[in-house]
Amino acid sequence: MTLDLAIRHPVPPLDVDVALPAGEIVAIVGPSGSGKTSLLRAIAGLVVPHEGRIALDGHAWLDTARGIRTPTRARPIGYVSQHYGLFPHLSAIANVAMSLMHLPAGARLERSRACLAQAHVAGLDDRLPRALSGGQQQRVAMARALAREPRLLLLDEPFSSVDRSTRKRLYVELKRLHDELRFTVLLVTHDLDEAAMLATHLCLIQRGRIVQHGRTADVLTRPRSVAAARLLDLPNLFDGVIDERSGTPTLRWGPHRLEIARAERASEPRSTAWTILPTRVLLHRVDRPSRGEHENAVACRVVDMVVLGDDVGVRLAPDGLPETRLHVKLSVHVAERNFLSPGRDVTVSLLRDAIVLLDA
């Protein structure tokens, strides 16, 4: 059960070859202009790729080699665009009914009403789109997209134009609808938190190419390349030298020698980029020993601290690397309990399993 995508297109540039799991919520994350929307539009058939194959569960909608091209209207998709694309002259219920033209008029109305109720917009049937709030418009668009019982729901930043509290409610509703109906969802977003909250699978895209994809937790915690780490906005991106000659693989980082988990038989030391998540840096407690504090201990000085809600972002200057900044994220109470303040000396452990080596 997969969504197979092999798409090549010159402008906008797309060069994608990936099999995504069907029945899951897959987030496509990348910066503006990375090709996220173009990819979605190509899947919907709104952009016709020069070359490629798009197939859901083995059934191809596009196969340029075999001359197959199913038009958009015949693809089993629901599409919610960034500004929803509601028909401005039609009421909420008529908007939904437009995607049910294959049903007789009576059944169409009944089903439209049921879809609006399912999307929590019952009672607004006769309102025109402009008389609805952003959140209500989004729900009507969702009801319209789901009315046809699509096998693939394409969402292009559908939460970007609603306020924070509405967005949170809509997240819950999307999850609930997905749990109920189990369709495949491709969610385009530039918001990593949104992707982490909703998606079981994450696809990082840049300049029309997929940089990394996999289960969300894996991609978020174990980027494979510098590009992926940058897309994940990881602040701790460092250069080091891997040395595996002594048996235990180590990473030289300035004056520090850090043990690493990965062992590759390499005869010569080689330089590499590496990262560690700010949440995975272990701060040694001042009052008693911390678990794992003997592993890769690095003495540092606190440069500055920023409180972000319940967390504190702390920037540290490691010993012997005065220009380097190691970003650490702690909860406020941990920072307080350890009397952290700028200028104070602390020790942290960069645990072996938390160090992620990156391909260039």
Place this chain on the structure above:
Amino acid sequence: MDWTAFRLSLWLAAWTLAVLLPLGIVAARWLATTRSRARPWLEALTALPLVLPPTVVGFYLLVAFGARSPLGDAFARAFGAPLAFSFAGLVVASVIVNVPFAVQPLQRAFAAIPAEVREAAQCCGLSRWQAFVRIELPLAWPGVLSAAVLTFAHTLGEFGVVLMVGGSIPGETRTIAIAIYDRVQAFDTGGAGTMALLLVAVSFATVAVAFGLSDRWLARATR
């Protein structure tokens, strides 16, 4: 008061509208959505009757309708009557002269429909025809109305091209605008004045009704 000429003018305006509006809608929709490089040239072509003197347009049409031109010859063979100086010729000329008055408001109306809305129609599974009839045409309705009103009113008032192509044959090609001219030439200022006043009244009423309808549409759309 030349009621025959007045009836002929209304008849000509109705025919022009009946022929031009469907053609104009198809052409304007294409111009509004195409990415063809020929678009600016075709747009210029549709606007040409607006900038050329009626005598120039009339002259070319007269040549094209003449028995020695392929078009005039084919028409004469098919219907047994010449195209020039006939009501049919007048309709063809009127359609051509009114192209910019119909196409421009229609094109603007179709171009104003957001691409997102057009694409949503496709994603809803609507066929091209369904999308056109249920989504695009209702959204372009103010443009259709403008096009109809401008074409109708402009046809009633058209003088130069009608005179060149149709002459002034009573009951066949003498429209009210020509009749007014004839009356003035004959120093019948009273007759000319009555007809001119009628033309003003009809044109004013047409435009006023159109504005009223457009306002009602806007009020409904912004409700």
